[in-house]
Amino acid sequence: MRTTVQDVARAAGVSVSTVSRALTGGSVSPATREAVVAVAHRLGYQPNRAARGLITGRTGNLGLIVPDLRNPFFADVAKGVTARARAVDCGVFISDTDEDPVAELEAIATLRHNTDGILLCSPRAKDAELLAAADPQNTVLLHRRVPGLSSVVADIVDGTRQAVQHLRALGHRRIAYVSGPEDSWATRQRLAGLATFDGDDLEILPIGSVAPTFDGGVLAGDLVLAAPATAVLAYNDLVAMGLLHRLAARGAVVPDRLSVVGYDDVSLAGMSHPPLTSVSVPKDRAGAIGLDLLLGRAGSMTAAQGAEVILPTTLVVRASSGEPPA
Amino acid sequence: MRTTVQDVARAAGVSVSTVSRALTGGSVSPATREAVVAVAHRLGYQPNRAARGLITGRTGNLGLIVPDLRNPFFADVAKGVTARARAVDCGVFISDTDEDPVAELEAIATLRHNTDGILLCSPRAKDAELLAAADPQNTVLLHRRVPGLSSVVADIVDGTRQAVQHLRALGHRRIAYVSGPEDSWATRQRLAGLATFDGDDLEILPIGSVAPTFDGGVLAGDLVLAAPATAVLAYNDLVAMGLLHRLAARGAVVPDRLSVVGYDDVSLAGMSHPPLTSVSVPKDRAGAIGLDLLLGRAGSMTAAQGAEVILPTTLVVRASSGEPPA
DNA sequence: TTGAAAGCGCTAACAA
DNA sequence: TTGTTAGCGCTTTCAA
Numbered sequence: 001m002r003t004t005v006q007d008v009a010r011a012a013g014v015s016v017s018t019v020s021r022a023l024t025g026g027s028v029s030p031a032t033r034e035a036v037v038a039v040a041h042r043l044g045y046q047p048n049r050a051a052r053g054l055i056t057g058r059t060g061n062l063g064l065i066v067p068d069l070r071n072p073f074f075a076d077v078a079k080g081v082t083a084r085a086r087a088v089d090c091g092v093f094i095s096d097t098d099e100d101p102v103a104e105l106e107a108i109a110t111l112r113h114n115t116d117g118i119l120l121c122s123p124r125a126k127d128a129e130l131l132a133a134a135d136p137q138n139t140v141l142l143h144r145r146v147p148g149l150s151s152v153v154a155d156i157v158d159g160t161r162q163a164v165q166h167l168r169a170l171g172h173r174r175i176a177y178v179s180g181p182e183d184s185w186a187t188r189q190r191l192a193g194l195a196t197f198d199g200d201d202l203e204i205l206p207i208g209s210v211a212p213t214f215d216g217g218v219l220a221g222d223l224v225l226a227a228p229a230t231a232v233l234a235y236n237d238l239v240a241m242g243l244l245h246r247l248a249a250r251g252a253v254v255p256d257r258l259s260v261v262g263y264d265d266v267s268l269a270g271m272s273h274p275p276l277t278s279v280s281v282p283k284d285r286a287g288a289i290g291l292d293l294l295l296g297r298a299g300s301m302t303a304a305q306g307a308e309v310i311l312p313t314t315l316v317v318r319a320s321s322g323e324p325p326a
Numbered sequence: 327m328r329t330t331v332q333d334v335a336r337a338a339g340v341s342v343s344t345v346s347r348a349l350t351g352g353s354v355s356p357a358t359r360e361a362v363v364a365v366a367h368r369l370g371y372q373p374n375r376a377a378r379g380l381i382t383g384r385t386g387n388l389g390l391i392v393p394d395l396r397n398p399f400f401a402d403v404a405k406g407v408t409a410r411a412r413a414v415d416c417g418v419f420i421s422d423t424d425e426d427p428v429a430e431l432e433a434i435a436t437l438r439h440n441t442d443g444i445l446l447c448s449p450r451a452k453d454a455e456l457l458a459a460a461d462p463q464n465t466v467l468l469h470r471r472v473p474g475l476s477s478v479v480a481d482i483v484d485g486t487r488q489a490v491q492h493l494r495a496l497g498h499r500r501i502a503y504v505s506g507p508e509d510s511w512a513t514r515q516r517l518a519g520l521a522t523f524d525g526d527d528l529e530i531l532p533i534g535s536v537a538p539t540f541d542g543g544v545l546a547g548d549l550v551l552a553a554p555a556t557a558v559l560a561y562n563d564l565v566a567m568g569l570l571h572r573l574a575a576r577g578a579v580v581p582d583r584l585s586v587v588g589y590d591d592v593s594l595a596g597m598s599h600p601p602l603t604s605v606s607v608p609k610d611r612a613g614a615i616g617l618d619l620l621l622g623r624a625g626s627m628t629a630a631q632g633a634e635v636i637l638p639t640t641l642v643v644r645a646s647s648g649e650p651p652a
Numbered sequence: 653t654t655g656a657a658a659g660c661g662c663t664a665a666c667a668a
Numbered sequence: 669t670t671g672t673t674a675g676c677g678c679t680t681t682c683a684a
Contacts, residue, residue: 002439004677015655020679029653046439050376050385051677054660059376061419069401069408070593079395082422086429091440093387094420096408103412113328113372114417214597241597248599267396271540271567273574273599330661341671346663355669377661380676 003045012039023047049091061091062294063111063118064287067099072266073236073283077121077142080284084291090116101125108133117294119287120144122186136306140290143281144185145308152290152309154281156186159313160193163233163261163279166315168202172231172259172324176205178220178243180212180235190235190263205229210239217242224258225250230324231259237266240276244320248273255322265316274319282311329371338365349373375417387417388620389437389444390613393425398592399562399609403447403468406610410617416442427451434459443620445613446470448512462632466616469607470511471634478616478635480607482512485639486519489559489587489605492641494528498557498585498650502531504546504569506538506561516561516589531555536565543568550584551576556650557585563592566602570646574599581648591642600645608637 009016012035022028022036039045053059064081066074078094085092093111097103101124108130111118117138123130127146134149141151167175177194180187187209198204207223210216217239224232224243234240240262247254254260254274262269265280293307335342338361348354348362365371379385390407392400404420411418419437423429427450434456437444443464449456453472460475467477493501503520506513513535524530533549536542543565550558550569560566566588573580580586580600588595591606619633 005679006677016677017656017679018654021654024679026680027653032653046435048380048677049440050379051660052679053376054374054380054662054677055679057660064420069395069405070398072396072398072401075395075398075401078420079422082395082420083424086421091419091436092421093417094390094404094408095412095418096405098409109372110417114375214593245597245599267540268594268597271571271594273571331663332661342661343663343672344670347670350663352663353669358669374661377676378663380661380678381663383676 002048003043004048005045008036008040008043008045011043012036058116059091059114060089061093061115062291063093063095063107063115064121065095065097065104065107065111065118065123066121067097067104067124069094069096071238072268073264074121076266076283077287080287081119081291083284084288088291088295090291090295097124099124101129105129105133108139112139119290119294121287124184138294140293140307142286142290148306150293150307152286152293152311154286154311154313156189156281156313157193157196159263159279159281159315160190160233161196162313162315163263163277164194164197164202164204166277166317167231167233167259167261167321170231170259170321170323173201174203174205174227174229174231176207176224176227176229176232178207178217178224178232178234178239179209180216180239182209187235194233207232210235212236212239214238214242214245217244218246221246221250225252229258231261231321233261234263236264237262237269237276237278240278240320241268241272244272244274244276254320257325259321259324261321269316270318272320277318277321278316280314280316282313286311328374329369330374331371334362334366334369334371337369338362384442385417385440386415387419387441388617389419389421389433389441390447391421391423391430391433391437391444391449392447393423393430393450395420395422397564398594399590400447402592402609403613406613407445407617409610410614414617414621416617416621423450425450427455431455431459434465438464445616445620447613450510464620466619466633468612468616474632476619476633478612478619478637480612480637480639482515482607482639483519483522485589485605485607485641486516486559487522488639488641489589489603490520490523490528490530492603492643493557493559493585493587493647496557496585496647496649499527500529500531500553500555500557502533502550502553502555502558504533504543504550504558504560504565505535506542506565508535513561520559533558536561538562538565540564540568540571543570544572547572547576551578555584557587557647559587559589561589563588563590563595563602563604566604566646567594567598570598570600570602580646583651585647585650587647595642596644598646603644603647604642606640606642608639612637 095107121142262278265278421433447468588604
């Protein structure tokens with residue numbers, strides 16, 4: 001049988017309420033507290049969070065819902081959340097929905113009643129579904145914005161702009177864009193960034209939508225080579241990696257024949273051949289900030305107030321981008 | 327205020343115990359059950375798992391402890407666990423210890439009292455520490471074996487043998503081995519596999535230990551080139567990727583000059599340049615089996631009985647291995 | 653400062 | 669088959 005407050009109280013010769021107070025910071029005499037703490041430690045007492053939560057109404061846990069842990073982007077976000085959670089002694093329920101909007105909604109339904117709040121990362125469900133399923137008071141969206149819910153996002157529009165400006169500065173005038181899932185928030189943000197450019201001295205060539213995966217990038221490779229572009233901006237790093245792979249197979253040297261720029265700057269970006277120029281978005285920081293928002297630790301802002309945090313993006317230049325062919 | 331059994335009972339005109347029975351599969355008349363279920367659904371009732379756990383002694387949750395979610399190997403394991411957990415309606419507490427043995431032990435201490443069991447993946451702590459911290463009754467080790475605790479591991483010795491045999495069949499006679507963290511279980515297993523070969527017509531050249539990361543592989547690249555080997559076996563895929571990167575930078579063509587074989591077959595392995603030959607270990611399956619063991623769903627075996635599951639490994643041949651230079 | 657007692661939401665005896 | 673009741677381990681009134 002595990003140690004309970006009862007055991008500690010008996011061993012310390014005080015009442016259970018005194019034990020409780022001593023351990024949670026109530027008013028107890030220093031001597032009593034010291035004694036109780038010592039006994040609790042000696043007995044290896046670990047409070048039952050469930051029982052505590054039952055009465056306080058706070059479980060000390062929160063839920064993190066991600067589409068796919070295997071995607072390094074989400075792994076990074078999860079890392080940021082768990083790191084911060086450990087620092088504030090908060091448990092994290094993880095739910096990997098496998099990119100399934102239905103599983104996502106179910107996870108929200110289960111977790112919202114068994115946690116103090118939910119961190120919903122890049123949800124695939126529609127705005128209306130999310131609004132219906134989530135409690136605005138204790139839900140924070142990560143990397144997605146839905147009116148009526150708190151969110152922490154990166155400045156994707158600006159990031160996209162930085163990427164294009166970088167390519168333009170290098171001399172590129174025709175830039176292909178490989179798009180991700182149509183109708184997704186992230187896709188629309190990227191297009192918004194692109195829209196500020198087309199015209200001028202620059203031409204953006206839409207290559208179409210592919211799955212936001214390595215295979216999607218491979219698929220896009222041939223399409224890009226067939227287009228009159230000297231550079232290509234990919235939906236994300238995974239797509240860019242697939243692109244790199246296919247271009248190499250087709251004998252197109254990067255960046256001599258074609259410059260490639262990715263998005264997200266996941267850890268893989270530095271491992272590709274050549275290393276990938278990419279728009280860096282603060283992934284783990286977004287997770288940590290989301291958690292603070294949920295727990296009301298983010299200074300004046302809280303999730304309940306409908307906070308909208310926008311984090312800056314920065315372009316990380318590596319070897320996959322260079323001057324266009326002469 | 328959220329809906330409780332009380333609310334459902336009142337609305338359905340029955341007692342709380344009837345509601346409880348109707349919802350958890352006790353003996354109730356079909357008509358009553360139907361009515362209760364309907365009301366519960368209408369009211370959006372979600373049982374409070376904490377309260378339930380308080381009385382049943384089972385929380386319906388388990389803990390998953392991994393060294394680093396950013397490592398694709400652990401992401402895969404986590405994926406296997408969460409997928410299976412979702413199927414059996416079990417919550418998963420995740421804890422990323424950041425490769426810190428102390429954090430690991432702390433996580434065990436916290437989780438063992440607030441979950442039905444712990445899945446401990448590739449722990450970094452010592453055998454004795456783990457034995458002291460964990461409850462053998464409801465702890466399952468993943469990819470690590472400690473006498474006295476249940477475990478699910480891959481047949482690393484055999485996997486290593488397959489890799490070497492593959493290289494020998496290609497004609498290699500001098501194979502470099504880049505080792506991982508000294509004194510780790512995984513490292514010892516690999517060395518055991520290697521030990522069955524040295525001598526014969528084959529020479530294994532130990533290159534030394536590096537961090538099990540991309541950077542570790544980059545570091546090892548030069549060492550490998552300086553050795554008289556025609557092939558190199560890396561501690562894991564991340565190291566192999568770093569190796570590939572450094573070899574390319576040094577102008578050594580893979581596999582013409584040197585064959586490279588990785589370990590784990592993480593998703594990146596297929597994305598490298600050239601695609602990496604790697605020993606595939608069943609990562610997500612290990613996670614799923616571990617969960618079943620913990621929950622007593624793995625047929626006759628349970629964690630409590632000290633189960634030791636060994637999963638087969640298979641070599642996946644890709645383009646990074648070929649015949650040795652003439 | 654301390655203790656007694658109530659009760660969080662739920663399930664599991666025990667009766668009816 | 670159903671309802672009543674007693675807790676699970678904890679915190680928090682309320683008195684002392």
